[in-house]
Amino acid sequence: MQITGLPLHRLHQKRLGGEITTLQIVQAYLERIKAVDKELGAFLYVNGESSLVQAEAVDKKLARGGKIGTLEGMPIAVKDNFNTRGIPTTCASKILKDYVAPYESTVTRKLIENGYILIGKTNMDEFAMGSSNENSAFWPAKNPWDLERVPGGSSGGSAVAVAANLAAGAIGSDTGGSIRQPASFTNIVGFKPTYGRVSRWGMVAFASSLDQAGPMTQDVEDAALILKAISGHDELDATSLKVEVPDYLRSLNQPVKSMKLGIIKNLDLESCDSQVVDIYKESINFYQKQGVELVEIEIPNLEHVVATYYIIGPCEASSNLGRYDGIRYGLRSDAKALKDLYEESRDLGFGNEVKIRILLGTFALSAGYYDAYYLKAQKIQNIIRHQFKEAFRQVDAIACPVTTTPAFKLGERINDPLKMYLSDIFSIPPNLAGLPALSIPAGITKNNLPVGLQLIGDHLQEGKLFQLAHFFEQNHPIEKPKLMI
Amino acid sequence: MDFEPVIGLEVHAQLATHSKIFCRCSTEFGKEPNHNTCPVCLGLPGALPVINRRAVEFAVMLGLATNCEIRLDSQFARKNYFYPDLPKSYQISQFDRPLCEHGWVDIEVKGETKRIGITRIHMEEDAGKLIHEGEDPNASYVDLNRAGIPLVEIVSEPDIRTSEEAKAYMEKIHSIVTYLEICNGDMEKGNLRCDANVSIRPNDKAPFGTRTETKNLNSFRHVQACIDYEIGRQIDVTLDGGKIIQQTRLWDANKKQSKAMRDKEDSHDYRYFPCPDLPVVDIDQNLIISLREKLPELPDDKKARFQEDYSLGHYDASVLVVSKEMANYFEETVKNGATAKTASNWITGDLSRFLNETKTSITESKVTPERLTGLIKLIEDGTISGKIAKSVFETMFETGKEALEIVENQGLKQVSDETQLREICDEIVRASPSQVQEYKAGKQKVFGFFVGQAMKQTKGQANPQVINQILKELLS
Numbered sequence: 001m002q003i004t005g006l007p008l009h010r011l012h013q014k015r016l017g018g019e020i021t022t023l024q025i026v027q028a029y030l031e032r033i034k035a036v037d038k039e040l041g042a043f044l045y046v047n048g049e050s051s052l053v054q055a056e057a058v059d060k061k062l063a064r065g066g067k068i069g070t071l072e073g074m075p076i077a078v079k080d081n082f083n084t085r086g087i088p089t090t091c092a093s094k095i096l097k098d099y100v101a102p103y104e105s106t107v108t109r110k111l112i113e114n115g116y117i118l119i120g121k122t123n124m125d126e127f128a129m130g131s132s133n134e135n136s137a138f139w140p141a142k143n144p145w146d147l148e149r150v151p152g153g154s155s156g157g158s159a160v161a162v163a164a165n166l167a168a169g170a171i172g173s174d175t176g177g178s179i180r181q182p183a184s185f186t187n188i189v190g191f192k193p194t195y196g197r198v199s200r201w202g203m204v205a206f207a208s209s210l211d212q213a214g215p216m217t218q219d220v221e222d223a224a225l226i227l228k229a230i231s232g233h234d235e236l237d238a239t240s241l242k243v244e245v246p247d248y249l250r251s252l253n254q255p256v257k258s259m260k261l262g263i264i265k266n267l268d269l270e271s272c273d274s275q276v277v278d279i280y281k282e283s284i285n286f287y288q289k290q291g292v293e294l295v296e297i298e299i300p301n302l303e304h305v306v307a308t309y310y311i312i313g314p315c316e317a318s319s320n321l322g323r324y325d326g327i328r329y330g331l332r333s334d335a336k337a338l339k340d341l342y343e344e345s346r347d348l349g350f351g352n353e354v355k356i357r358i359l360l361g362t363f364a365l366s367a368g369y370y371d372a373y374y375l376k377a378q379k380i381q382n383i384i385r386h387q388f389k390e391a392f393r394q395v396d397a398i399a400c401p402v403t404t405t406p407a408f409k410l411g412e413r414i415n416d417p418l419k420m421y422l423s424d425i426f427s428i429p430p431n432l433a434g435l436p437a438l439s440i441p442a443g444i445t446k447n448n449l450p451v452g453l454q455l456i457g458d459h460l461q462e463g464k465l466f467q468l469a470h471f472f473e474q475n476h477p478i479e480k481p482k483l484m485i
Numbered sequence: 486m487d488f489e490p491v492i493g494l495e496v497h498a499q500l501a502t503h504s505k506i507f508c509r510c511s512t513e514f515g516k517e518p519n520h521n522t523c524p525v526c527l528g529l530p531g532a533l534p535v536i537n538r539r540a541v542e543f544a545v546m547l548g549l550a551t552n553c554e555i556r557l558d559s560q561f562a563r564k565n566y567f568y569p570d571l572p573k574s575y576q577i578s579q580f581d582r583p584l585c586e587h588g589w590v591d592i593e594v595k596g597e598t599k600r601i602g603i604t605r606i607h608m609e610e611d612a613g614k615l616i617h618e619g620e621d622p623n624a625s626y627v628d629l630n631r632a633g634i635p636l637v638e639i640v641s642e643p644d645i646r647t648s649e650e651a652k653a654y655m656e657k658i659h660s661i662v663t664y665l666e667i668c669n670g671d672m673e674k675g676n677l678r679c680d681a682n683v684s685i686r687p688n689d690k691a692p693f694g695t696r697t698e699t700k701n702l703n704s705f706r707h708v709q710a711c712i713d714y715e716i717g718r719q720i721d722v723t724l725d726g727g728k729i730i731q732q733t734r735l736w737d738a739n740k741k742q743s744k745a746m747r748d749k750e751d752s753h754d755y756r757y758f759p760c761p762d763l764p765v766v767d768i769d770q771n772l773i774i775s776l777r778e779k780l781p782e783l784p785d786d787k788k789a790r791f792q793e794d795y796s797l798g799h800y801d802a803s804v805l806v807v808s809k810e811m812a813n814y815f816e817e818t819v820k821n822g823a824t825a826k827t828a829s830n831w832i833t834g835d836l837s838r839f840l841n842e843t844k845t846s847i848t849e850s851k852v853t854p855e856r857l858t859g860l861i862k863l864i865e866d867g868t869i870s871g872k873i874a875k876s877v878f879e880t881m882f883e884t885g886k887e888a889l890e891i892v893e894n895q896g897l898k899q900v901s902d903e904t905q906l907r908e909i910c911d912e913i914v915r916a917s918p919s920q921v922q923e924y925k926a927g928k929q930k931v932f933g934f935f936v937g938q939a940m941k942q943t944k945g946q947a948n949p950q951v952i953n954q955i956l957k958e959l960l961s
Contacts, residue, residue, distance in 0.1 A: 083531045096530070105531060202531040209761035238535045238763050316761055319563050322574025323528045327627070342567055365565070365756035374758055439788050 072115030095349025105202025152182030177427025184452030198232030240388030318361025507534030528572030602642030670739030851885030
């Protein structure tokens with residue numbers, strides 16, 4: 001019987017129907033990890049023993065006639081930048097190689113309260129900086145649809161875990177596309193919520209004003225389930241929003257007819273892979289045929305988003321990553337003098353991409369440069385925020401590609417950071433504007449490579465995104481590509 | 486050649502909140518190293534700050550008490566630098582949008598009142614502490630109990646011109662923060678400390694000279710001594726044809742001199758930027774109104790009222806209001822029935838002296854306001870003489886007994902009974918014929934001899950007025 005690869009809400013149905021047990025579910029995923037993850041490299045840590053013990057406990061509860069929630073006993077993979085008490089949290093960095101978190105992140109605490117099983121911690125670009133997972137200090141994760149290609153990043157390991165059926169669902173984090181781009185590359189659903197919807201407490205900071213956690217799942221319903229579980233105000237995060245969390249499951253089957261979908265007039269599709277453009281156009285045409293009204297909108301400053309992002313992100317990162325200094329935890333060089341200790345620990349501990357961004361940010365914040373870079377970037381960010389606000393007066397959601405290409409080959413862009421950065425042009429705007437956005441599987445290229453469609457929502461309008469995405473998923477079936485492993 | 490010093494002070498005050506500024510850890514002093522810590526103040530990956538509203542309220546109160554404008558959209562900023570006592574590698578402070586700005590306080594030096602401008606008051610977190618003694622003699626240790634204790638930094642305008650003014654300003658700030666009960670004001674524990682910016686110029690029309698900043702002055706005396714030292718040093722350098730260089734200096738209280746810590750070119754670039762983890766500090770007018778209403782009477786108002794209500798002199802009133810506790814003590818004493826002027830004399834005189842000598846705070850004094858009133862009443866109704874009262878006070882201070890009890894037990898009551906005193910005086914006059922002769926021959930001074938004898942025989946308890954009167958009669 002098929003277990004792995006099914007959405008977790010369906011696994012739950014089967015479990016309630018007595019077809020399978022929680023233990024079987026967990027065992028199936030652990031076996032799959034054992035069989036293929038050496039090749040795929042999705043996990044940095046697998047929580048085997050403990051997962052099985054937890055699974056048995058859930059089955060016993062069910063056998064006793066206990067009521068169990070959908071997420072209870074479900075093996076979910078968590079990106080390795082979420083603090084999980086007693087379990088290593090490395091951010092795929094040498095500087096935190098042996099770091100074990102003494103406290104729990106709010107996201108995982110909420111999942112624990114829902115009874116989830118942490119099946120393992122997933123690979124990522126070091127400190128979530130990257131779009132290919134090649135910046136992991138340990139090993140790159142590989143795309144299960146083509147093992148020579150990257151799964152995207154920075155939540156590459158989480159994407160692979162879901163796409164290659166190594167976990168029933170996963171948690172990622174998204175600063176400039178780190179959930180959506182790998183979701184697009186691996187044919188899964190990836191959801192970045194409104195900034196402040198999900199608490200950042202215990203999620204290791206990269207760029208604090210942009211970072212947001214979210215689900216990565218087999219289908220839209222799973223994403224709604226997990227997002228509902230992890231959302232909500234948190235007293236421990238001053239930027240978390242004090243608003244009620246709606247029941248996203250109720251949005252799923254709402255009709256989409258006469259909803260308005262924004263199409264960005266000034267979108268630069270020139271730089272895109274032609275198959276990506278074709279899939280995008282075909283997707284919006286589908287919506288139109290189904291009675292969704294397409295409305296042309298303009299976000300005039302879109303061409304500045306990459307530059308803006310690569311100022312704000314590195315500035316915040318340069319400050320956030322200062323704490324990895326070898327003094328209290330993490331890697332420490334054996335240098336005797338204080339200055340040497342700092343320099344050597346950080347030199348040995350950080351990889352190149354992290355160093356590049358720390359240098360960029362340190363430079364941009366330096367005396368005499370602040371106004372020209374950080375302040376200007378903030379102004380553009382405000383303008384973009386305002387332009388989206390204006391656009392959402394006319395539309396319910398905005399559609400655009402997630403990224404410019406399908407998954408690229410390992411090593412292909414490692415020496416061309418600018419090209420790597422520029423491919424984030426479509427995924428960055430929602431982070432700069434603090435808006436919710438998701439990626440859903442939208443098509444397959446001739447080379448068996450998945451391509452996602454991005455939907456961007458208004459502030460706190462996650463429900464409308466679920467509505468549109470669920471409709472698309474249910475009524476626009478795409479042929480699933482063939483797993484290469 | 487004359488020089489005019491130009492001085493500005495940056496005073497750091499620890500806010501007396503129960504918990505730290507960005508987490509729930511206790512601020513209790515004296516705990517084992519790293520006892521009062523959590524992921525936030527340890528700077529662990531993923532931990533986030535949340536502002537302590539009480540600390541904000543304290544800072545607003547200080548702003549109101551120093552006539553500042555309160556910013557309704559104040560913002561925290563990160564001050565980035567590496568040091569082992571700074572666990573996040575940045576201090577959360579405020580930069581271009583401080584909580585309070587454009588205030589002032591009045592100080593008084595040699596009877597003259599002077600207004601000192603306050604540029605800004607901002608909030609920030611304290612850093613930890615390095616300990617260089619421990620198990621391993623080659624290691625340094627970090628104690629983060631202090632990391633995250635709320636501080637306010639009060640930056641004055643360069644309006645101060647002498648070290649006396651600087652000391653008076655510092656004392657004024659101390660009075661205000663302790664009146665507001667937002668800071669314990671214990672300078673030895675570093676609750677209140679200051680950095681002094683000093684420069685000199687040839688005259689009061691000349692532009693400001695290059696300034697130096699001397700760090701970490703933790704007593705009123707150090708502030709004054711350090712500024713005198715620095716003015717002297719700058720004058721010497723200038724007269725020798727040298728140039729003052731902009732630098733940070735460190736005061737050595739033992740040697741009573743400072744040494745250069747770092748020059749301007751070595752100064753940090755702190756790379757300030759708004760802290761993305763903390764939203765704008767949301768303060769509404771209602772909060773300001775309610776905090777203003779709750780402000781206690783401040784030293785200047787109290788002084789004016791003491792002069793008015795108790796007909797105290799300017800000096801007495803000024804001394805009494807330096808601390809809220811002393812002012813309260815005074816009012817309590819008067820309320821119990823003591824005469825204001827007498828109460829003031831005792832409090833600013835003997836009581837203060839004994840408190841200082843024994844390093845006791847006035848609230849811990851065994852001589853309570855009630856007991857002091859008891860003593861004053863005994864003097865005023867003639868039960869004891871002023872001289873006896875001084876020794877009674879000493880016993881009261883040591884034992885905490887009532888004045889009356891001491892007077893009765895030791896038989897110290899003043900003798901005013903005329904018949905009894907006349908007998909004693911008679912005896913003395915009779916026994917001292919030569920002195921009587923001298924006195925009658927016009928040697929007035931000898932009168933003192935008779936008084937002294939009478940006092941001796943009555944163990945000082947004789948009412949001097951009655952004695953005088955009787956002796957004058959007998960010797961006439």
